[in-house]
Amino acid sequence: MPETSRRGLLFGTAAVSAGALLTACTSNEPKKETPAADSRPAADDKPGKHVTIGFAGPKADHGWLNAINENAKARAGKYSDVTLEITGGSNDIAAQIGQIDTLINKKVDVLVILPADGKALTQVGLKAMKAGIPVVNLDRVFASPQAYRCWIGGDNYGMGLNAGRFIGERLKDKPDAKVVELAGMDNLELTKQRTQGFDDALKNYPNIKKVARQAADFTVETGQAKMAQLLQAQKQFDALWNHDDDQGVGALRAIQQAGRDDFLMVGGAGAKSAMDAIKADDSVLKATVLYPPTMAASAIDLARALGQGKGVGGLSELEIPASLTLYSAVVTKDNVDEYLPTGFR
Missing domain, CATH: 3.40.50.2300 (Response regulator)
Known part of the structure; x- marks a missing residue:
């Protein structure tokens, strides 16, 4: 990949609306409009450059992990300009590295990776970045910030x-x-x-x-x-x-x-x-x-925007942040109706 093109991918900005991403990641108060990820309006859903996103996560052997996969697939399905290449998922480190290597060899435009073990998979994140494929590191963080363009996860x-x-x-x-x-x-x-x-x-x-x-x-x-x-x-x-x-x-x-x-x-x-x-x-x-699994939907937003070189609505900066930490809201009887649509099975 030419250096100019690679630089455009690695330092391009993301198009994620303030309502869809920033509210989910920074708000400390429950909102009346907090439906599940697959029913929210997609961020900046005007079709643009086609982007192939590779998604690699661990095996969905837990309710939360399954919800991560479902949120990613549902979000990608909102976009006519996104193709999602999703792996089978594995808790075996070597197997997940192999799955990510396959996505790198397919030359996907952007990678979203939730590693089974962040430290153990750091090298494959570095490999993707060196190949000019920006990485959105989801939740379990890699050991080096050079292994990802943006990290998004829970607190x-x-x-x-x-x-x-x-x-x-x-x-x-x-x-x-x-x-x-x-x-x-x-x-x-x-x-x-x-x-x-x-x-x-x-x-x-x-x-x-x-x-x-x-x-x-x-x-x-x-x-x-x-x-x-x-x-x-x-x-x-x-x-x-x-x-x-x-x-x-x-x-x-x-x-x-x-x-x-x-x-x-x-x-x-x-x-x-x-x-x-x-x-x-x-x-x-x-x-x-x-600990919202909707982070996977936001990761797809970020990946699409990185591939298209767009910007984040509501922010002055030209680039997307290096990291986004979601807020850990407390759900009680008083506000459960607002959060119930986001509950995972």
Whole structure:
């Protein structure tokens, strides 16, 4: 690829409307118009230069990961000038590298990559960038900023922080309050960040003490088993912070089986099942902190715009930002109707 063309791709600007992207990534307040990604008006949907986008993610063996794939496909389908080349997905690092290599060899215009392991896949991101294919790094960040043109993802620290603030405000007047934590996978940096955010928030509430923590590996079965252990070990506590709504399905089963209703529960990610339970208000689950899979739709917007060399509506800069962090909104009974259409299954 000629250097001028390569430079145009790597430093070209993106066309993503302020309503479709900036609201999703920066707003701290719930909006009345927050439908699911596949029903929002596509950003700058006036047809332009045709763009082939390669999309590579891990295996969709989890509700959130499946929603990532569905959001990407639905968003690409809104554009008549976009062809989406999507891989089968894999949690095996070597297999995912091979899938991305195939997309590079096909000479797609832009790559969107959600790596199974950001550090381990950094080299293939660098390879794509060196080949003149700009990379939109989705969620799990590569080890080098040279491996991507733009990163977009959720705020793991913010999830824990907002969960802790919500619980803290509910328990701030209760002497000697106790909380427990059902984490995800402890070998993942995102889990450490969620725990750190939670712990930092609780520092503002000296009356609250975290008395137990278990890692539940993001599965329904492990969520149920680990929650049962917590319930047996902790005969009394006031709140539970659960990192993930999928494992939360199992946690709620264990809670119901134990006949416990003496505490409040805050979930994480934004599954439809969790939002339904919050709306029904007939269980301990009172809130969930979002980690929106709609980020995949915004990644497609960014990729299309990079390929077309367009700009971001509502911003003065000529280039798209180097990174975009989505806000971790807290969904409660008061605002669940606004967020329910974005809930994933």
